[in-house]
Every structure is written in C-alpha cells, then in structure tokens.
Amino acid sequence: MVRIDLAGTWRLERLSDGSERPMTAPGDVMSALVASGEIPDPYYDRNELGLQWIGREDWRLYRSFEAPAELLERRRVRLEIDSVDTIAEISLNGGPVGASDDMFLRFSADVAGLLRPGLNELSVILRSPERAAAERAARLPYPVPASTYPVSSPHRNLVRKAQCMGGWDWGPCLMTSGLYDGVRLVGADGPMIDYLRYDATPDAGSGRGGAWTVDVTLDLDSAEAAEASLSLSLAGASLEKTVVVPAGRSALTERLRVESPELWWPAGYGSRSLYELAADIRPAGSTDPDAGHRAERRVGFRELVVDTAEDEQGKAMTFVVNGRPVFAKGANWIPADALPSRWTRARYESLLRSAADANMNCVRVWGGGRYESDAFYELCDELGLLVWQDCMFSCALYPSSREFLSSVEAETRHQVRRLAHHPSLALWCGNNEALGAITWYEESRANPARYIVDYDRLTEGTVGRVVRELDPGRTWWPSSPSAGPDDFADNWHADSRGDMHYWSVWHEGRPFSDYLSVRPRFCSEFGFQSFPSRRTVASYAPEGERNVSSP
Numbered sequence: 001m002v003r004i005d006l007a008g009t010w011r012l013e014r015l016s017d018g019s020e021r022p023m024t025a026p027g028d029v030m031s032a033l034v035a036s037g038e039i040p041d042p043y044y045d046r047n048e049l050g051l052q053w054i055g056r057e058d059w060r061l062y063r064s065f066e067a068p069a070e071l072l073e074r075r076r077v078r079l080e081i082d083s084v085d086t087i088a089e090i091s092l093n094g095g096p097v098g099a100s101d102d103m104f105l106r107f108s109a110d111v112a113g114l115l116r117p118g119l120n121e122l123s124v125i126l127r128s129p130e131r132a133a134a135e136r137a138a139r140l141p142y143p144v145p146a147s148t149y150p151v152s153s154p155h156r157n158l159v160r161k162a163q164c165m166g167g168w169d170w171g172p173c174l175m176t177s178g179l180y181d182g183v184r185l186v187g188a189d190g191p192m193i194d195y196l197r198y199d200a201t202p203d204a205g206s207g208r209g210g211a212w213t214v215d216v217t218l219d220l221d222s223a224e225a226a227e228a229s230l231s232l233s234l235a236g237a238s239l240e241k242t243v244v245v246p247a248g249r250s251a252l253t254e255r256l257r258v259e260s261p262e263l264w265w266p267a268g269y270g271s272r273s274l275y276e277l278a279a280d281i282r283p284a285g286s287t288d289p290d291a292g293h294r295a296e297r298r299v300g301f302r303e304l305v306v307d308t309a310e311d312e313q314g315k316a317m318t319f320v321v322n323g324r325p326v327f328a329k330g331a332n333w334i335p336a337d338a339l340p341s342r343w344t345r346a347r348y349e350s351l352l353r354s355a356a357d358a359n360m361n362c363v364r365v366w367g368g369g370r371y372e373s374d375a376f377y378e379l380c381d382e383l384g385l386l387v388w389q390d391c392m393f394s395c396a397l398y399p400s401s402r403e404f405l406s407s408v409e410a411e412t413r414h415q416v417r418r419l420a421h422h423p424s425l426a427l428w429c430g431n432n433e434a435l436g437a438i439t440w441y442e443e444s445r446a447n448p449a450r451y452i453v454d455y456d457r458l459t460e461g462t463v464g465r466v467v468r469e470l471d472p473g474r475t476w477w478p479s480s481p482s483a484g485p486d487d488f489a490d491n492w493h494a495d496s497r498g499d500m501h502y503w504s505v506w507h508e509g510r511p512f513s514d515y516l517s518v519r520p521r522f523c524s525e526f527g528f529q530s531f532p533s534r535r536t537v538a539s540y541a542p543e544g545e546r547n548v549s550s551p
Contacts, residue, residue, distance in 0.1 A: 055175025
C-alpha cells in the first residue's frame with residue numbers, strides 16, 4: 001500500500017472575484033480568511049454579523065503535488081477525503097472525479113486514470129451551502145421548518161451539514177466550508193479495505209475472563225473478482241488464508257479465538273485494556289510489499305447492554321458493562337470550536353482528559369454537531385468515556401424525499417461501519433429533540449400526521465433500519481429525549497421512562513432546588529449557562545462593552 005498525505009498548504013480562490021490566498025487543509029474557508037487578514041476575528045465584538053456573506057459565496061480550493069513512481073505503478077489509486085463540507089465538485093488535472101453534498105459521508109473515488117507523472121493538480125469547488133438550502137426549500141411541496149436562533153442561516157435542516165454552523169442559542173452562525181480530518185491518495189493492486197470492524201463475545205460457559213470469539217468483518221472494494229491472500233492478527237490469535245473476493249463492494253467475515261484477554265471498563269470501574277487488530281489483504285501470490293492494503297483497529301473486550309426494563313418507577317435506562325451497572329456521569333459534547341481548523345487532536349485531548357479528570361465516564365455526542373473525528377473516539381477508548389452517539393439531526397423537522405433519505409442512508413452506513421469497532425461506543429441515538437419538535441411549529445401542529453410520517457420514514461425507516469442491520473449488538477434509541485423504540489411520547493421533562501432533558505431551572509427561571517424534584521432514569525441534558533470569566537469576556541468584548549446589557 002502506498003499512501004500520499006495531501007494535507008498542508010493549498011490555495012483558496014473566491015470565485016466571484018478571482019482573489020486568492022493560502023489555506024491549510026484540513027481546514028476551513030473562514031479560518032483562511034482570518035489568517036490572511038481579510039476578515040476580523042469572528043468571535044470578537046459583533047463581527048459575526050458582518051461575516052454572513054462567506055456562506056453565500058462559492059470557493060475553489062486547489063493544490064499541486066508530485067505523484068511518485070511507486071504510486072503511479074499501482075493498479076488502483078483512490079482519492080479519500082474524510083469530510084467535505086459540503087456542496088462540492090472535485091476534479092484532478094481538469095478531469096471530473098465526483099461530487100459531494102454530505103459533510104458526514106467520506107468522499108472516495110478511483111483516480112488512477114487521471115494521475116500523471118510529475119506535477120498534478122487537485123481542485124475542490126465548494127458551493128454556497130446557504131444558497132443550496134434556499135434552492136432546496138423552493139422545491140419542497142410543503143414547508144419543513146427548523147428552529148432559528150438570534151443569528152441563523154435559513155433552511156439549515158435541508159443540507160447535510162453540521163446544524164449548529166447555521167447558528168444556535170449557545171453559538172454563532174458561521175457558515176464556513178472546507179475539508180476536514182484527512183485528505184490522501186492510497187494506492188494498491190488488489191482489494192482495498194473500506195472498513196474493518198469486529199464483534200467479540202465471550203465463549204459460552206467460559207465467563208468473561210475466559211476465551212472470546214471475535215468475528216472480524218472486512219468491507220472490501222475490488223476492481224475485479226480475484227483470489228487474495230488474507231492475514232489477520234489480534235492478541236496472539238492469527239489467521240492466514242486465500243479468499244475469493246467478488247468484483248465491487250462486498251463484506252468478508254472471518255473468526256478468531258482469543259484466550260483470556262483483559263477486559264475494557266469505563267473510567268472508575270477498571271482498566272481500559274486495548275489490543276491491536278491488524279488486517280492485510282493482497283493479490284494472491286504477490287510478494288510486492290506495496291501491492292496489498294492494510295487496516296488496523298484497537299479492540300476492547302467488553303459486554304455492554306442498556307437495561308431498559310419496566311419496573312415500579314416506569315422504564316429503566318442503565319448502561320451495564322461486563323455485568324456491572326454503571327452510573328453515567330458526564331456531559332454533552334458539541335463541536336470543539338465554531339472554526340473547524342481548530343478541531344485538532346491536541347484540543348480533543350485537552351477537553352476529554354479534563355472530562356476524565358472531573359470524574360466523568362460518559363459523553364453524549366450531540367446531534368446538532370458532527371460525527372467526530374477518529375481521534376475523538378480513540379481518546380474515549382483510552383480514557384474510558386462511554387459515548388452516547390446521536391445521529392446528526394437536531395431541533396428541526398426533516399424531509400422524507402427519496403433523494404434526502406438516500407443521502408442519509410449512505411451517511412449512516414458509512415458512520416456505523418466507521419465507528420462500530422470502538423469499545424467506548426455505548427448507544428446509537430436517532431436525533432436530538434426532533435421527536436418533540438413535531439409539536440413546536442405552526443405547520444406541524446396544523447398537520448401532525450404529515451410530519452409524523454416524515455419523522456418515521458427518516459428515523460425508523462432509514463437511520464434505525466441501517467443501525468439495526470449493521471450494528472445489531474448495540475442499543476438503538478430513536479430520539480433524545482424519548483422513552484425508547486415504538487414509543488412516540490415526548491419525554492421532555494418526564495423523569496420516569498428512558499432519558500429526559502431538564503431545562504426548567506435555566507429556561508424557565510425556576511430555583512436551583514427544583515433539581516431535587518426530578519428523579520431521571522437517565523438525564524441526557526440539563527444545565528445552567530454561566531457567566532464567562534473576566535478573561536474570556538475581555539477576549540471578545542471591547543472596553544466599555546463589558547456589561548450584561550451591551551449588544
């Protein structure tokens with residue numbers, strides 16, 4: 001396998017006037033404009049209001065690179081971009097490679113036929129997400145409303161982009177675009193591994209301290225039907241065999257047996273033992289070290305169930321790890337910054353280690369942000385932070401057109417296969433407050449049946465169906481808050497069944513003693529917004545504006 005990292009300095013062109021400046025990728029347009037001195041700090045004073053034009057423009061991001069001989073010699077070369085934000089057209093040396101319109105779906109395309117010796121140019125045109133949303137809204141047969149905030153980008157629910165980028169009650173409306181997490185070229189001669197995942201269960205009668213059976217699944221992409229040499233290794237267990245791989249995309253599952261591994265536990269309950277799983281696949285008979293394709297994952301041996309049994313109080317909701325109930329102590333996770341260029345591993349590590357140091361053992365990846373980078377989940381595995389994973393729908397209604405649901409299905413299939421191997425991943429949740437949102441808007445209150453059907457087609461008919469198919473061993477929870485599958489009750493401030501959100505103290509001005517009046521089975525949101533520190537206020541408010549009545 002030959003891997004060429006395309007991270008680094010690119011060029012950013014504003015298509016409306018042809019102006020150019022450097023841009024770091026992975027990174028985003030707005031950060032590049034800050035770095036070039038063309039716009040002020042979006043966080044300072046009321047600068048946010050003067051920067052709304054950026055999301056209404058089209059941009060071109062491009063770079064040149066040398067294609068080394070060892071890459072050009074490979075029969076297959078894939079361009080992989082982990083996250084393209086959002087409406088994009090990709091070309092290489094002037095030839096079209098593909099398009100993307102979903103920030104949560106990895107872009108991948110075979111570009112071997114477009115590469116050439118010497119200098120190559122990769123170009124990504126980023127179209128205005130705000131304009132795309134408006135165009136889609138104009139084509140709707142009926143309105144599909146979303147909640148708006150002090151500064152909002154309209155119709156953000158019609159574009160598969162981090163919803164909070166369009167403005168939220170706690171954050172700015174900064175409709176930037178860019179390339180995130182990773183950009184690379186990968187070359188090989190035979191089948192390529194799209195995803196590597198596993199299912200580990202203790203052998204019957206041996207107990208959790210005995211042997212475990214591990215079913216390893218490789219999602220493969222092959223240009224042609226062919227024999228291939230496969231090797232797997234994990235915690236002293238290994239396998240080598242010849243397999244037949246069909247043309248196109250397919251899944252291959254093989255079984256390993258691991259003797260007495262140490263268990264993975266959440267923070268505060270035991271150690272976080274992790275083992276390396278490695279998979280190699282190459283054309284049968286090939287001895288060329290660059291011909292094959294390799295993937296690696298870290299494995300944690302643990303059993304995790306969510307106890308939702310009916311009881312005398314209502315319906316439980318308790319994480320049970322290795323047979324032991326875990327009291328979930330944690331917080332909701334929103335994107336680490338409104339500017340994606342600041343989504344760095346160092347930033348993740350600082351925040352997540354702070355959570356662990358505060359004796360948290362759980363984080364909820366909130367549905368108005370994004371499916372996080374690999375580094376986030378790797379750190380949660382290491383730190384023992386259980387992850388409640390929302391899917392990326394929040395505080396809005398969503399369309400159920402064939403086009404929209406097709407995009408969501410592809411996105412969900414990608415994210416489930418990408419994340420399912422993490423021992424920290426505890427639960428899949430369909431959305432944040434989208435069930436309750438059916439009662440929020442004039443349109444849906446006037447015609448609830450229409451919007452309930454839309455909700456069900458998206459949540460159960462698409463997202464839930466894919467989760468249950470690809471990750472049947474994990475709990476599927478349709479919405480937060482909710483009382484669980486097949487229950488359409490809005491659990492807002494209801495503390496007897498499933499999970500609840502409790503905002504009466506902040507949003508309704510009730511006394512702090514009201515926190516003692518609820519006994520939630522799982523409180524997945526609560527809190528009170530504090531005043532920031534004086535140092536933080538000084539970072540965004542000019543002298544003379546540092547008071548609560550200042551605009």
